Amino acid sequence: MQDDYDVIIIGGGATGGGTALDLALRGLKVALIERADLTDGTSGRYHGLLHSGGRYAVRDPESARECIEENRILRRIVPHAIEDTGGFFVTTPDDDPAYADKWLKACRACGIEATEISVAQMLKEEPALNPAITRAFRVPDAASDSFDVLTALGAAIQAQHGTVLTYHEVIGLTVANGKVTGATVRNRHTGAERHLAAPMIVNAAGAWAGQIAGMAGCPVTVRPSKGTMVAMAYRFVNTIINRCHPPGDGDILVPVGTVAVIGTTSVNVPDPNDTSIQSWEVRKLLEEGEMMVPGFSSVRALRAWAGVRPLYEEGGDALGREAKRTFAVLDHVQRDGVAGLITVVGGKFTTDRLMAERAADVVCQQLGVTRPCTTKDYVLPDARVPMMTPKTHWLGHRLEDVETAKQPDSLICECELVTRSDFEQAARAHADIVAPWVLDDLRRDLRLGMGPCQGGFCGYRAAGILHETGHQDAPQATAALADFAQKRWKGQRPLLWGQSLRQALLDEQIYRGILGLDQLESAG
Numbered sequence: 001m002q003d004d005y006d007v008i009i010i011g012g013g014a015t016g017g018g019t020a021l022d023l024a025l026r027g028l029k030v031a032l033i034e035r036a037d038l039t040d041g042t043s044g045r046y047h048g049l050l051h052s053g054g055r056y057a058v059r060d061p062e063s064a065r066e067c068i069e070e071n072r073i074l075r076r077i078v079p080h081a082i083e084d085t086g087g088f089f090v091t092t093p094d095d096d097p098a099y100a101d102k103w104l105k106a107c108r109a110c111g112i113e114a115t116e117i118s119v120a121q122m123l124k125e126e127p128a129l130n131p132a133i134t135r136a137f138r139v140p141d142a143a144s145d146s147f148d149v150l151t152a153l154g155a156a157i158q159a160q161h162g163t164v165l166t167y168h169e170v171i172g173l174t175v176a177n178g179k180v181t182g183a184t185v186r187n188r189h190t191g192a193e194r195h196l197a198a199p200m201i202v203n204a205a206g207a208w209a210g211q212i213a214g215m216a217g218c219p220v221t222v223r224p225s226k227g228t229m230v231a232m233a234y235r236f237v238n239t240i241i242n243r244c245h246p247p248g249d250g251d252i253l254v255p256v257g258t259v260a261v262i263g264t265t266s267v268n269v270p271d272p273n274d275t276s277i278q279s280w281e282v283r284k285l286l287e288e289g290e291m292m293v294p295g296f297s298s299v300r301a302l303r304a305w306a307g308v309r310p311l312y313e314e315g316g317d318a319l320g321r322e323a324k325r326t327f328a329v330l331d332h333v334q335r336d337g338v339a340g341l342i343t344v345v346g347g348k349f350t351t352d353r354l355m356a357e358r359a360a361d362v363v364c365q366q367l368g369v370t371r372p373c374t375t376k377d378y379v380l381p382d383a384r385v386p387m388m389t390p391k392t393h394w395l396g397h398r399l400e401d402v403e404t405a406k407q408p409d410s411l412i413c414e415c416e417l418v419t420r421s422d423f424e425q426a427a428r429a430h431a432d433i434v435a436p437w438v439l440d441d442l443r444r445d446l447r448l449g450m451g452p453c454q455g456g457f458c459g460y461r462a463a464g465i466l467h468e469t470g471h472q473d474a475p476q477a478t479a480a481l482a483d484f485a486q487k488r489w490k491g492q493r494p495l496l497w498g499q500s501l502r503q504a505l506l507d508e509q510i511y512r513g514i515l516g517l518d519q520l521e522s523a524g
């Protein structure tokens with residue numbers, strides 16, 4: 001069986017999603033192919049910072065300029081996924097005080113609004129911060145939710161008659177007479193293979209882009225750099241806090257929903273699938289947190305996870321923090337003599353719209369399409385309330401919805417205030433409701449199980465509803481629950497001490513002691 005498209009885009013992260021929408025808005029028939037759920041790659045495992053560019057102003061001004069320009073655009077076009085927290089750059093006693101003046105000058109040169117405020121004012125706004133901080137600067141950072149961005153992108157692509165195929169892995173590219181003409185994909189649920197044909201393929205597979213390009217015989221060396229983050233159980237601050245020093249480990253604290261996330265580390269890894277977390281990384285992040293918020297490391301750590309940066313420099317060999325954060329669009333006909341294939345790689349989540357625009361420009365030029373890019377002004381609807389004009393994300397919106405609800409509705413996830421009807425609606429919309437990974441996908445849609453109990457109380461309720469409403473039979477619901485519990489456990493494992501250990505033991509007792517999940521699985 002073969003399906004024909006104008007363009008196939010490989011990779012359901014922010015770059016691939018943005019490229020698919022850009023091309024669909026220019027009137028092309030697109031298919032976005034992702035081997036798991038949208039945001040399963042780095043885009044769903046990042047720190048959540050919409051960069052002002054301040055972090056890169058001194059060493060990498062090109063990236064800094066890209067960040068501030070895109071920061072302004074994204075606030076306009078995807079406001080519901082952005083919380084306008086603002087940001088501070090602070091000089092702690094551990095930071096070289098001379099760096100701040102150099103940094104301020106560099107920000108000005110890059111067009112980033114950075115204003116010095118008094119330490120007293122900083123402490124008035126953020127009383128948990130270290131009173132020994134000597135200088136503080138306000139910048140236009142914000143917090144961005146990649147799950148919401150990709151949900152909106154996916155819905156917008158489909159609204160433009162594009163196809164989004166999740167859980168379809170590209171296992172080969174078809175190359176004939178020096179031209180890529182299609183891709184073979186495997187459905188990861190059924191194992192079925194099919195061939196998709198298109199005159200142009202965009203490789204937006206992030207840290208895996210080298211593997212995809214390799215399928216067409218094009219050498220692309222992506223340098224994967226793993227970064228670990230830890231979500232703490234409290235939202236210590238309402239503003240993003242950056243250390244005012246050259247980028248290092250554990251020097252950014254991002255308020256995300258009800259928690260605060262400290263990150264990241266930077267470890268060069270040979271395999272982009274390597275998201276294992278070393279104990280030194282967690283220790284280092286908690287130690288660095290103390291410099292910004294005294295008492296940080298004694299607060300409960302909720303969850304640790306890692307993502308892999310798709311670092312790329314054409315002709316360069318810099319690794320980790322030395323590598324630039326700009327991006328590249330590789331036209332393989334010019335570079336390697338292979339037509340029909342473009343690779344877009346590198347960059348940041350903040351600059352993914354720009355990457356998509358540049359990649360789409362090259363595709364259109366080769367296909368003879370003259371329509372210009374319109375994504376700078378295309379406001380992405382909030383997929384959950386599509387009839388309303390999107391507003392900037394407000395932390396209190398779920399509580400307000402629950403408190404002002406006209407119909408009584410039960411909460412199935414108290415930590416993240418997910419109601420039964422939210423859950424049922426999202427489940428009905430899910431493309432592959434019988435798949436064992438469905439609860440983890442619904443987590444990304446709803447934040448189910450992302451709070452302090454880490455799925456301990458909501459997981460079995462959610463699986464019960466899938467069964468009660470006839471979406472899944474008993475063995476399917478058991479498999480979904482086991483998959484969800486296992487994935488929640490993965491993020492707790494590196495933090496097993498104190499309160500986190502107590503919570504993990506409680507969850508273990510609920511799932512294995514009371515519900516007998518092991519026996520149910522082997523019986524199922």
Ligand SMILES: Cc1cc2nc3c(=O)[nH]c(=O)nc-3n(C[C@H](O)[C@H](O)[C@H](O)COP(=O)(O)OP(=O)(O)OC[C@H]3O[C@@H](n4cnc5c(N)ncnc54)[C@H](O)[C@@H]3O)c2cc1C
Binds near residue numbers: 014168
């Ligand atoms: C620790 C860390 C923290 C970060 N923090 C920030 C931040 O705060 N702000 C910011 O702006 N940026 C941040 N970044 C950078 C940012 O997250 C990435 O640059 C961006 O998400 C990359 O998006 P992408 O779409 O290019 O790649 P990805 O999101 O990785 O998408 C590529 C997709 O391709 C899919 N794929 C791979 N192989 C195949 C195949 N064979 N078939 C089908 N699909 C395939 C993968 O599953 C994946 O979903 C951070 C990165 C890391 C690692």
